[in-house]
Amino acid sequence: xxxxxxxxxxxxxxxxxxxxxxxxxxxxxxxxxxxxxxxxxxxxxxxxxxxxxxxxxxxxxxxxxxxxxxxxxxxxxxxxxxxxxxxxxxxxxxxxxxxxxxxxxxxxxxxxxxxxxxxxxxxxxxxxxxxxxxxxxxxxxxxxxxxxxxxxxxxxxxxxxxxxxxxxxxxxxxxxxxxxxxxxxxxxxxxxxxxxxxxxxxxxxxxxxxxxxxxxxxxxxxxxxxxxxxxxxxxxxxxxxxxxxxxxxxxxxxxxxxxxxxxxxxxxxxxxxxxxxxxxxxxxxxxxxxxxxxxxxxxxxxxxxxx
Numbered sequence: 550x551x552x553x554x555x556x557x558x559x560x561x562x563x564x565x566x567x568x569x570x571x572x573x574x575x576x577x578x579x580x581x582x583x584x585x586x587x588x589x590x591x592x593x594x595x596x597x598x599x600x601x602x603x604x605x606x607x608x609x610x611x612x613x614x615x616x617x618x619x620x621x622x623x624x625x626x627x628x629x630x631x632x633x634x635x636x637x638x639x640x641x642x643x644x645x646x647x648x649x650x651x652x653x654x655x656x657x658x659x660x661x662x663x664x665x666x667x668x669x670x671x672x673x674x675x676x677x678x679x680x681x682x683x684x685x686x687x688x689x690x691x692x693x694x695x696x697x698x699x700x701x702x703x704x705x706x707x708x709x710x711x712x713x714x715x716x717x718x719x720x721x722x723x724x725x726x727x728x729x730x731x732x733x734x735x736x737x738x739x740x741x742x743x744x745x746x747x748x749x750x751x752x753x754x755x756x757x758x759x760x761x762x763x764x765x766x767x768x769x770x771x772x773x774x775x776x777x778x779x780x781x782x783x784x785x786x787x788x789x790x791x792x793x794x795x796x797x798x799x800x801x802x803x804x805x806x807x808x809x810x811x812x813x814x815x816x817x818x819x820x821x822x823x824x825x826x827x828x829x830x831x832x833x834x835x836x837x838x839x840x841x842x843x844x845x846x847x848x849x850x851x852x853x854x855x856x
Contacts, residue, residue: 552619554584554641555611557632559625561753561766562588564596564697564737568690569623569668570608573644576672577621579681584621587611589632593751595697595737602729603689603722614638624668626652629755629762644671646698647845651757666704666711669694673714688721696730697737700769700806706843734806738770745779749786749801756849758856761797764790765852767844769804773812776803777835783814784834791816797856798823804842811841813848819856826855 556574558566570586577584586608592600600607614620616637626643627650628636642659643652646668663671669691676683683691695715699707702715719726740748753766768776776783783801791799801814813836815823820831829836841847 552583554582554619554621555614556584556586556621556623557589557611557614557635558623559630559754560589560632561750562590562592562596563624563752564593564599564733565667565669565694566624567592567596567608568599568694568697569644569672571605572669572672572687572690572694573621573623575684575687576675576679576681580679585609587614587632593737594739595733598733598736599690599693599697602733603686603693605686605690622652623672626650626662627755627757628652629757644668644675646671648849665708666706667695667698669698670708670711670714673718674710683718683721685722688718689724692718692722692724692726692729693733696726696733700804700842701727701730701734703806703809704842704846705840706846734769735771738806740768740770740776745782746786748776748779749783749790749799754844755796756853758797758853760856762794763796763798763800763852763856764794765800765802765844765848767802767804769806771805771807773803773805773808777812780814780833780835784816787814788816798852800848800852802844802848806842809842810837810839811848812837813841822855823852826851 556570558570574584574586588608613633618638620638620640621642623644626645645662646665695711715726751766751768753764755764787799798819799816803812
């Protein structure tokens with residue numbers, strides 16, 4: 550029997566990384582391979598809503614993989630974001646929609662990295678290209694991933710392919726994607742039970758800049774005021790996390806889904822460079838960025854250039 554392929558998304562998993570791991574594992578099994586999804590961290594409320602709605606169990610929590618373990622990676626390709634042990638694993642495939650990071654392999658593998666809003670959109674194309682029928686549950690998970698990553702088409706990362714995929718997947722999943730999508734986003738925006746320490750680590754990703762590593766966490770909410778009311782405490786905890794990991798800087802995006810804007814909180818060491826990167830004057834270690842919603846497209850690139 551072939552050895553089991555583990556399909557993993559990134560640490561601090563979001564809805565795309567969890568749903569795409571489940572969908573990719575199904576896609577591999579449909580081709581006669583042994584595969585199962587794993588997760589490298591705890592799921593959030595938005596993801597839990599999607600899994601419950603479509604009757605899917607969360608992937609098994611695996612915080613470290615063994616050397617030589619066959620793997621597929623989804624929704625990331627940077628070692629700092631991957632499950633521990635990934636660099637010594639036998640990575641056989643990669644499906645992603647982010648910039649190419651530091652990922653390397655010893656052998657040629659299947660790689661699909663495309664400039665779309667979500668990994669789920671790429672997986673939908675793979676099902677179509679392979680002529681594999683899509684069950685309702687898998688359609689619902691892909692639809693959920695795309696809605697999450699594009700913030701129901703509000704994000705500038707959203708493409709016509711993402712929109713078309715959601716419309717077609719909604720027919721298979723038999724859902725009103727606009728109503729379902731807003732309900733899912735609202736579930737994810739409920740942060741009332743999270744401590745300030747948990748908020749600053751939400752969906753945190755690490756990036757290697759020219760001067761060192763920095764982190765960007767992101768909260769997507771319907772109302773930013775309850776979060777910004779805790780700004781002093783959030784900035785203190787953000788600095789604690791920066792110092793603990795020896796980051797060049799740490800950032801927290803507080804993104805307003807309805808207003809389509811972001812308040813970017815940052816540690817103070819690199820204030821001048823950050824203001825220059827966005828051409829906006831900061832106030833109390835915060836930049837208000839109208840029209841900014843995407844870490845991948847609108848926040849990470851200027852910071853990578855500045856840091």
